[in-house]
Amino acid sequence: MRGESAATETARSLRAITDELSGKFWERDDVVRTLVVSVLAGQHALLIGPPGTAKSELARELTGRIEGGNYWEILLSKFTAPTRLFGPIDVASLARGEYRQVYEGRATQAHIAFIDEIFKCSTAALNETLGLLNERIYHPENGGAPIHCPLISAITASNELPTGEDSAAIYDRLLVRLEVGYLVDPSNFAALVRSAVQLPVTAKRTTVELAALQHAVNVAVPSVAVPDPIVDAVCTLRASLRRKELVASDRRWRQSVRLLQASAFLDGRQEVADGDLAVLTHVLWDSPTERPLVEREVLQLVNPDAKEALDLDDAIAELEAELDARAGRSREELSEWAIKEANKKLARAGKRLTAMLADATTAGRSTATLDRVIIRQRAVHARVLTEALGVDASMVQAQL
Template identity: 75%
Template sequence: MVGAPEAHDTARRLRAISGELSERFYERADVVRTLVVALLAGQHSLVLGPPGTAKSELARELTGRVEGACYWEILLSKFTAPTRMFGPIDVAALARGEYRQVFEGRATTAHVAFIDEIFKCSTAALNETLGFLNERIYHPESGGTPIRCPLIGAITASNELPAGEDSTAIFDRLLVRIEVGYLADPSNFAALVRSAAGRPAAALRTTVDLGALQHAVATAVPAVEVTDTIVDAICTLRAALRRKELVASDRRWRQAVRLLQASAYLDERAAVAEPDLSILTHVLWSTPAQRPIVEREVLHLVNPDATEALELAETIEGIEVQLEAMAGQSREALSDWVIKEAHHQLARAGTRLQTLRAEAAGAGRSTTTIDRVSGRQRAVRARVLTEALGVDASMVQTHP
């Protein structure tokens, strides 16, 4: 890896932070890593999901790990004024006939930011918000020289996709887009309930220094090599997506390269490697319906284990759809279906997923997708056992 020993320490600290947050937030390991990579790349990210999925808590916990950084957070609404975001009017100065703003503690001085309900940005604040995210500048209310903002990256969150043209403009500026949902794995849900009922244990809290993070973003990450092999892979992926009528802008592809460099830096590698390409699954879609298509094309290129896992995911989802279609049928009919079809299909899928994970881990490939599909397999299996057979799934969920 290129850089001084301090660069290695920064990468190790960020990996430690990722590990600590992944242990605390169930089924969020890929989300955490992706947010860290986005911050290292100096890019903004969107966490998209329903209420109650720990979007805000996770963002605050991550951004709070940067020692010495000015942090800014806001919950937007259609009535949020630009001055509330970037600096209120100095009332004392106004009484003296001077018109100026107080910028301390606002977006204009922030190194890291969390913007909740980003797509509820008011029309009045739209241009200022776009300028803040794009160019890291703010034009004061009184005019004059634009203010340079020290923002490294912003994490944004929303419960829904943008609905209007104004919010679509903001959506386009968020390079990384991550979907989150409610916990799928029954064992993780049980662990969540237990953690809520007990006294939380003292958790490790690794931090990273602001200066070290800024050096990584400005110097160390851009120094990571992007080989011709990776360039060819990106071109191949672009062509594959175009054949499916999924077209990303040249700007988005260009910015994505820095994400690949940041991913390699986080793993202390001097050059981007094929596994780094997997982060593009969070970059190249515009609607949730497009995400599985992008994921399949990316993983087909870099991770054959994950590609097969996605095929198994279709089988698992099909079983859940069939279970819902059988609602209202007799317990006997449901039991017959489970014994003859569902149980064997889910068991085979679980066994194969375990094999794929072992093979991927042994080869040093990412197991993120396989783990996610395994969680769905356990969730669907638990639902089948409970709804169709009346069995307490928590007693048998350790088996495939």
């Protein structure tokens, strides 16, 4: 039986995997960590965003770090038959008068799955897909006894939100919802361009054994304590969101507790702390338009930096909107606005965000929101420098 030291080693390996993937995928730190937490919690996650944002590559990189596990992936369409997911009919057996499915290499035997374009699941495959995600079971085509599937976690992806009742049923079963967009920070985009012409570098590749991961999911994570102050905080958060007409189901709240435990386990703790509540920003919304409000409510409850950081984010967004509104005006007018207003405000915001980041890092608090706002500040500042002040784009990184 694996002891505490083995669980500690598993958490250490998963932290190393998180760091390695965050270093490879720019502006994805929070996404990577939350995906690892969702796997540890035995829950399913959705990556939603436009094409070309490395959703598939990120999912494959993470799932490929699990040694000894059965990995399965599929790209769904409205015409995908259930047998494509769960196993084709054995033609040789059928010729002998036997009805048999071949389950090898299909979802029925997968420990980790990646399902692309999840909301294009065909009507024919819908019920069985829901059964896989909900209960980890599959009802064979011949009507035999249900097959129990070893699925730990499914990472799913889509370029768009669900539109019909069938896809909405799947959406409801995906506990973690992560928005993935195009790169924002100019320096990260420059690094992306350079990577296209640079020789690939062999990077460190930490892995974790399937048995160790299963022990963490089934034993170590559920053993993490959830103290009463955390329960009180969750109750307070639920009441705050309900006042704003943001209502999540009791099932979703209950499943979220395992995410909190998984977050603490990943950090090497045996008790859930306030900072773990930040993961709920990816759980308690249905529409992306609701996410900022959920984020504000969650983070103001657990993070003293949150309100100021989000206020700065709003101010930065207003400056970007004003820059867009001034498009087409003379360079002189743009320059005057940039020098007298925008450049100063953005510089002050950047200085304050940097100081807040240092304080949060020293205190051991989550920096996910600060990191995101800092990236946006750099992006908007770069636009002001290039579009309003005519600074050479190659000099923007040095300016910032």
